[in-house]
Amino acid sequence: MITSKFHHLARGIIISQDQVLLAHAIGHQNTFLPGGHIEFGESAPDTLKREIEEELGLSCYIDGYLGSVEHQWEKNKELHCEMNQIFRVKVPELDLLQSPVSLESHIEFYWASVYELAAHHLQPYPLRKLIPQLVRGDTSIWWESTLKDGITADNIE
Numbered sequence: 001m002i003t004s005k006f007h008h009l010a011r012g013i014i015i016s017q018d019q020v021l022l023a024h025a026i027g028h029q030n031t032f033l034p035g036g037h038i039e040f041g042e043s044a045p046d047t048l049k050r051e052i053e054e055e056l057g058l059s060c061y062i063d064g065y066l067g068s069v070e071h072q073w074e075k076n077k078e079l080h081c082e083m084n085q086i087f088r089v090k091v092p093e094l095d096l097l098q099s100p101v102s103l104e105s106h107i108e109f110y111w112a113s114v115y116e117l118a119a120h121h122l123q124p125y126p127l128r129k130l131i132p133q134l135v136r137g138d139t140s141i142w143w144e145s146t147l148k149d150g151i152t153a154d155n156i157e
Contacts, residue, residue: 002074002077002078002079003077003078003079004078004079004080004081005078005079005080005081006080006081006082006083007037007080007081007082007083008037008038008082008083008085009035009036009037009038009082009083009084009085010035010036010038010044010045010047010048010051010084010085010087011032011033011034011035011048011084011085011086011087012033012034012035012048012052012060012062012086012087012088012089013033013066013086013087013088013089013131013134014034014060014089014090014091014094015088015114015131015134015135016096016111018113018114018115018135019096019111019112019113019114020033020111020112020113020114020117020131021033021034021094021100021109021110021111022109022110022111022112022120022122023055023102023107023108023109024107024108024109024110025106025107026105026106026107026108029121030121030122030123031112031120031121031122031123032122032123033084033086033122033127034048034051034052034055034056034089034109035047035048035051035052036051036054036055038085044085044087045062045087048060048062048087048089049061049062052089052091054103054104055102055103055104055107055109056091056094056100056101056102056103056109057103058091058093058094058100059091059092059093060089060090060091060092061089061090061092062087062088062089063087063088063089063090064087064088065085065086065087065141066086066087066088066130066134066141066142067086067130067141067142067143067144068083068084068085068086068142068143068144069083069084069086069124069126069127069130069142069143069144069145069146070082070083070084070124070144070145070146070147071084071123071124071125071126071145071146071147072146072147073123081147082124084124086127086142088134096111099111114131114132114135115132117131117132124144124146125146126142126144126145126146129144130142130144
C-alpha cells in the first residue's frame with residue numbers, strides 16, 4: 001500500500017551574477033534551493049526569512065515573488081507531493097565569493113552556475129529551466145508542475 005505526504009515549502013533564489021546558492025542534504029544526490037516547510041499560520045515570506053536565519057544565521061529580505069512549482073516523487077512506497085512557493089531573496093551579509101557555512105549539520109551550501117543545474121541534480125527539476133530564464137531577464141510569473149507529466153525524481157537524470 002502506498003501512503004502519501006504533502007509538503008508546502010517556501011524556497012529562495014539567491015543569485016550572484018550567474019551563480020545560484022544551492023542547498024544539499026549530506027548523503028543525498030539532489031540539491032534544492034534554501035528554504036523549508038511553511039508552518040501552519042505562517043506566511044511563505046516569513047517562513048523563508050526564518051529558514052535562512054536558522055540555516056545560515058543571516059537576515060534576508062524578500063525581493064519579489066517568482067512563482068510556484070508543484071513536484072512529486074515516490075520514496076519507500078510513500079508518494080510525496082510538494083508545492084514550492086519561490087521568491088527572489090537578497091542576503092546583504094552573504095559573502096558572494098565563498099560558500100556559506102550551514103548552521104544545520106545535515107545540510108551544506110554552495111554556489112553553482114545557473115547553466116549547470118542538471119549536473120547538480122536540482123529539484124524540483126523545472127527550476128533547471130526557470131532559473132537561467134530569470135538570469136537572462138525573463139520576469140514572468142512561474143507555474144510549473146511535475147504532476148502533469150508523470151515524471152518523478154526517480155526517473156530523470
